[in-house]
Amino acid sequence: MLDVFAALVALTGIALAVLYLLRYRNHPWDIYYPAIAWLRGGIYFCACYTLSYLTGAMELLLTSPVYTAEQLADSGWVIYTVAALGFIVFAYAGVWSYFTPVFERRKNILISGLFGFLWGSSSGQLFLSVWLLCGELPLPAWGSSLVAFLILGAYQPNWHNIYWDHYIAPEHDTPMTQVIKATCCHIPNLAIMLTYLTLYENYFIFVFAQVIACMSAGIGMRYPAPWAEPSKLNYAVRTDARVPRCTGYIPEDPKTDPYTPFYPGWKGQR
Helix, strand or coil, X not given: CHHHHHHHHHHHHHHHHHHHHHHCCCCCXXXXXXXXXXXXXHHHHHXXXXXXXXXXXXXXXXXXXXXXXXXXXXXXXXXXXXXXHHHHHHXXXXXXXXXXXXXXXXXXXXXXXXXHHHHHHHHHHHHHHHHHHHXXXXXXXXXXXXXXXXXXXXXXXXXXXXXXXXXXXXCCCCHHHHHHHHHHHHHHHHHHHHHHHHHHCCHHHHHHHHHHHHHHHHHHXXXXXXXXXXXXXXXXXXXXXXXXXXXXXXCCCCCCCCCCCCCCCCCCCC
């Protein structure tokens, strides 16, 4: 059954990629069309799920226990699990969402949450796949985990700066919030959860933490439905480098800009 599911996911990803290449490949990057963003996102989700199947991560998620009786009896495991998940909720539903300009996007918790679930479940399996692949290296467990952290730590900002924040996510940052989210959310998330995975090997809880993070982020940025109208506010900005990077929204005066109430000394109106 798993083989059939994985084959369907891979075929779906290929079909979405063909559709994108035939119809939307040359679409302007700075005009945000939700339908095309969902299409690109779907290709990414399918690719992550397929990699998860190929590395055995998907099978581990389905066949391994969420937790064991021994772990429930271990106060250290209980404290670490509760603290780690508590941090994820605080970091993404709290810090990440607070420091996110939503501009004039309408709130749609169900659709944004659905996107976040697909995003988190696929990214979580991608992270788990990388961790499993690094586990094949001739290194002790902690060495392999450190390599996984370095790989994912390099992958995340580059993937988001170069592609995700241009072509899949609507503008949801400023230069200041990019730094805050990296240092207070993304880097600690990887460090805490990869350590947790190395110590306890709770695969489902590891991926579940990324689902919480991305659902919180999806709702926090008010990710639009695929049928939503293209945004009339195109605030996406990128550098002029050979490989352009997303700079985030750059307000003329962040203290009075209507979309940046999180800047110290803000006196604007929303």
